[in-house]
Each structure stands twice: as C-alpha cells, then as structure tokens.
Amino acid sequence: MDCEARLCFKKGLVRLLYNLLFPVFFLVTSPRYLWRMIRRGNWCENFGQRFGFYDRELKEWAKQQPIFWLHAVSVGEVNLAIPLLKEMEKRLPDFQFVVSTTTSTGMGQLQRGLSPTMRAVYYPVDLPWVVARAFRVFRPRCIALVEVEIWPNFIWRAAKRNVPICLVNARLSDRSFRGYGRFGFLFRPIFSRFELVCAQTEDDANRWRALGCRDGSVQTCGNLKFDAVDVSSPPKVDFGKLLNDLGVASSRRVLLGASTHIGEEKMLGEIYLRLRQENPELFLVIVPRHMERCVHVSRELSSVGIKCQLRTKLSDTPAEACDCLLVDTTGELLDIYRLAEWVVMGKSFEMSPGGGQNPIEPAALGKPVFFGPRMGNFKGIVQSLLSSRGACRVSNFTELERVLKTAMDSDQFKKMGRAASMVVVRNRGTLVKTVEFLHKSVTKTCQKTCQKTCQNGLDGAEGIS
Known part of the structure; x- marks a missing residue:
C-alpha cells in the first residue's frame, strides 16, 4: 500500500470511528441537553x-x-x-x-x-x-x-x-x-x-x-x-426607572454580578451584606448567565438573608423594599451595566466552570471591572485591560471583598474605568x-466556480464536436 492509499485508509477509519461513537455520545447526553432546553423555554419552535x-x-x-x-x-x-x-x-x-x-x-x-x-x-x-x-x-x-x-x-x-x-x-x-x-x-x-x-x-x-x-x-x-x-445607542430598557418603581432610590449605588455561575451568587450576596453595613446605600443586582437558574439563585440568596425581586415579576408585584434585583431575562445586560457603579464578572472564580465572561461592555462604558483568576476564554482582552490598569483581578472572594471595600471609598477606581474605556477604543x-x-x-471562490463552469462547458463542446 503506497503512502497516499495509507492516508486515505487512515482518514476513512477516523471518520468511521467518529460516526460510530458520536451517535452513542449523542443518545447518552440527549436527555441532559433536552432538559436544559426545556428549562430555557421555546425549545419546541423549529425543533x-x-x-x-x-x-x-x-x-x-x-x-x-x-x-x-x-x-x-x-x-x-x-x-x-x-x-x-x-x-x-x-x-x-x-x-x-x-x-x-x-x-x-x-x-x-x-x-x-x-x-x-x-x-x-x-x-x-x-x-x-x-x-x-x-x-x-x-x-x-x-x-x-x-x-x-x-x-x-x-x-x-x-x-x-x-x-x-x-x-x-x-x-x-x-x-x-x-x-x-x-x-x-x-x-x-x-x-x-x-x-x-x-x-x-x-x-x-x-x-x-x-x-x-x-x-x-x-x-x-x-x-x-x-x-x-x-454604547452610543439609546438604552432599550430604563433600569433606573425600574428600580425607582421597585422603591430603590436613584441615590443607591449599584453593585452588579454579571453572567454569574453556580456558587458565585451566594458568595457575592454574603459580601454585599457585609459591605452594606458600612455602605447602607449599596444595592445588589445579579444577572445569572443562565436565566433558568434564577429560581434556585433566589432561594440561595434568601438563605443568607437577602430579599430578591425577579425582573420578570416587577410589573406583577407592588413596590416593596428588597435587597437585590435578580434579572431573569436575556439581552438586557448592556443596559444594566449603564446603571452599575462596580461590575464583578461571573464564571471567573474557583467554584465556577472557569473561562470567564466578556468584560468589554462594562469596560466600554467606563465601569470599574473586577474578576477572579479564571478568565482563560478572554486572555487577550484581560491582558490588555490589566496592562492599562483598566481592570482588577483578584485571587478569591476574600480579596474581592477587600478590594470592593476600598473601591467604595476611593477615586482610583474611577480612573480604572476611564482607562478601560480607552482600551476598547484603541482595539477597534x-x-x-x-x-x-x-x-x-468569497470572491476567490466565485472566480474558481466560474472558471470550473467555463471549463466544463468547453469540455462539453469539444465532446460534441
């Protein structure tokens, strides 16, 4: 068997193995993914x-x-x-x-x-x-x-x-x-x-x-x-008004947990309660990465003494005092960033699956951005922000609490937000x-297709003649 034949045999074997193993993998994992789709909703449409x-x-x-x-x-x-x-x-x-x-x-x-x-x-x-x-x-x-x-x-x-x-x-x-x-x-x-x-x-x-x-x-x-x-486009949703309707005064300072994952919400909630003892004007907003987790997150936060209000229930319940707005919608995070004074990026701490979430939107708005050690999916962005002092990386939640406590009494973090916005501008x-x-x-492909069509036409004409 020559080299080319061995290569073809190897490729064919790889495809055969993949197409034998993938259907098994698909069948085994389908119940889990189907359950996730059902929890997120709208799974039947165009299934x-x-x-x-x-x-x-x-x-x-x-x-x-x-x-x-x-x-x-x-x-x-x-x-x-x-x-x-x-x-x-x-x-x-x-x-x-x-x-x-x-x-x-x-x-x-x-x-x-x-x-x-x-x-x-x-x-x-x-x-x-x-x-x-x-x-x-x-x-x-x-x-x-x-x-x-x-x-x-x-x-x-x-x-x-x-x-x-x-x-x-x-x-x-x-x-x-x-x-x-x-x-x-x-x-x-x-x-x-x-x-x-x-x-x-x-x-x-x-x-x-x-x-x-x-x-x-x-x-x-x-x-x-x-x-x-x-960030120049007008907001789709006025979250300031929504908070006012909820009874949260415009003078309150918003700490935002953005695109959070399992375990991060509870830890952030506990930090919020301790920080609020010295900063009573503090208000917490949490946006879980997967909105179907919001009911579970609400229970977790309630277990540590935080009263939550779901975003989708704002119009259904009368305004009353609460500690946290829990956002169970999608596509509104940019508008929420506008309202925040400090932003903590989710999926970046040890208890989460790691990899981080995109910090560019809050950076573009000039918001001080904080994240944990696990931001591997945004390595280049993180390096640009840190090298320009446009973000703050912490090793754990203990350090996050210490840094946030400093941030609430210091103007240096406003400078960090301005530096972050300049990083975004430079990298466009x-x-x-x-x-x-x-x-x-695409142009090259179209040219190849045209040449091939013309050649086939010439070959056909020669065959007829």
Whole structure:
C-alpha cells in the first residue's frame, strides 16, 4: 500500500470511528441537553431544524440566490455575527445569508437583530445524514464559523462539496489547544481545510498553525468583541426607572454580578451584606448567565438573608423594599451595566466552570471591572485591560471583598474605568479587517466556480464536436 492509499485508509477509519461513537455520545447526553432546553423555554419552535427538516417557505427562499452560511453557537457569538453580517450584506449584494445557532437564547437574539432579508435556523446535529440534508437545502457557497465551533461531519460535508470554510474571531484557550492537539489525528486534517482563519491575537494565530492550519490561511485581525459594543445607542430598557418603581432610590449605588455561575451568587450576596453595613446605600443586582437558574439563585440568596425581586415579576408585584434585583431575562445586560457603579464578572472564580465572561461592555462604558483568576476564554482582552490598569483581578472572594471595600471609598477606581474605556477604543477596527478578508475569500471562490463552469462547458463542446 503506497503512502497516499495509507492516508486515505487512515482518514476513512477516523471518520468511521467518529460516526460510530458520536451517535452513542449523542443518545447518552440527549436527555441532559433536552432538559436544559426545556428549562430555557421555546425549545419546541423549529425543533425539526436541528435534524435537517425545514419548512417549504425556507426551502423556496434558499433556491433564490447563492448562500453565505454563518454559524454562531449562542448569544455571545450572535452579538458578534449580527454587525459582521450587516457589513457582508453590503459587500455581497448577490448573496443571501443564513445564520445558524445552537441555543434558543441565541435564536431569540438573531430574530431581534437580523435584517428581514436574512434567515435564522438551528444548527444541524452532527450526524452525517442530518448534515447532508441541511447542505442539500442551503447549498452554501461559503461558510463562516464564529470563534471555536468545530463539528467534523459538518466540515467533511463542506469539503466534499468544495465549500470554503472560514473561522472568524478565532481563539484557542489553553485547554482547547491541548484537547485539539491530543486528538490531532482527527482535527489536523479538518483544520488544514480552512480557507481563512481570522485569529484574535498572534498567539492564537501561532496555535492554529501548530494544529494544522495552512500558514497562508491564518491572519491576525484582533477581537470582534471590541467592535460589537455600541454604547452610543439609546438604552432599550430604563433600569433606573425600574428600580425607582421597585422603591430603590436613584441615590443607591449599584453593585452588579454579571453572567454569574453556580456558587458565585451566594458568595457575592454574603459580601454585599457585609459591605452594606458600612455602605447602607449599596444595592445588589445579579444577572445569572443562565436565566433558568434564577429560581434556585433566589432561594440561595434568601438563605443568607437577602430579599430578591425577579425582573420578570416587577410589573406583577407592588413596590416593596428588597435587597437585590435578580434579572431573569436575556439581552438586557448592556443596559444594566449603564446603571452599575462596580461590575464583578461571573464564571471567573474557583467554584465556577472557569473561562470567564466578556468584560468589554462594562469596560466600554467606563465601569470599574473586577474578576477572579479564571478568565482563560478572554486572555487577550484581560491582558490588555490589566496592562492599562483598566481592570482588577483578584485571587478569591476574600480579596474581592477587600478590594470592593476600598473601591467604595476611593477615586482610583474611577480612573480604572476611564482607562478601560480607552482600551476598547484603541482595539477597534477588527470588523473592517475581518470583512475584507471574508470578501476576498468569497470572491476567490466565485472566480474558481466560474472558471470550473467555463471549463466544463468547453469540455462539453469539444465532446460534441
């Protein structure tokens, strides 16, 4: 067996193993994910799209013009995708745009933010027959994936149909880099197929090259998150008025726990109670990362003596004294940041799954931002903020309490907020670079397709003659 034949055999074996193991994994984990979907709500709507079943109207729409398919896994990626798509629509007037997401919250954000000419769908489960059905409906000319969302059958199907795949705002945490490297036999051939990788930092770019991406396909563009924040737009919700209606005076100073995870809310609540002894004007607002946890979070906070009010119940209950507003809605965090005096980022402390949450929105608003030691998913952003003294990293909740106590009596943290906003301003411009590279990739693909069509026509003419 020659070298090429051995390589083909190896690739075929890898695909066979993956497609034997993934259905088992899917069946085992499905009850858990289905339960999470039910808790988040709206899970029934368009559920069939996850298995490649689309209504007639969508199928007819997909036949009209060439399609650019962009995938954004959840709310964070969707917020990056929407301004990117609006710019791409200007550059590619002859294309239609379909955007896929995995979560119902991501779908809600797409439905609110996409232009009427675009379509939002759920991403197909990575089973070969499901993916094949989705590709038959949409027949994409180009695919873009936001950040890190790699599913082998989807990539293999795109390669089989000669559809170029681009990765935008690409990042690699230490954990992901080790994981992809460990399974290099599966992922290296996949990564080598990427037409374009727009990396956030030079470190990310080097990691993608090390994992098998072609050197010429990798570009360092910066982070789209800096461009996605528009603090100049008017707020959608006046949270100041909402708090006034709740009986919270405008003079109260707001401590915000943003995108918190399991265990963080209770610890933050205990800190709040101790800080309030010396700062009675303090008021707590908590926004859990997953709103379906709010009932559980409310019980936890009640157990330490904090009286909570749910955001969705504000209009149903009379105004009465409470200690904390617990936000059980999505898409309103930017407006809540406007009201906060100090912001603590969730998913960054030891009891959480780690990785952190995006600190750019509060930074853009000039808010003092505090986070724990586990911000690996936002490594480049954190480094930029810390090096400019635009944020404060603490090692644990004990240190957080000490720092917050100082912050409430010091102007130095206002300077920290101003420094943070300047970091955001300096790092803008990634959207323009990314759109330029994507446009070149699509144009090159169209030229190749045209040349191939012309060549096939010439070959056919020669055969007839």
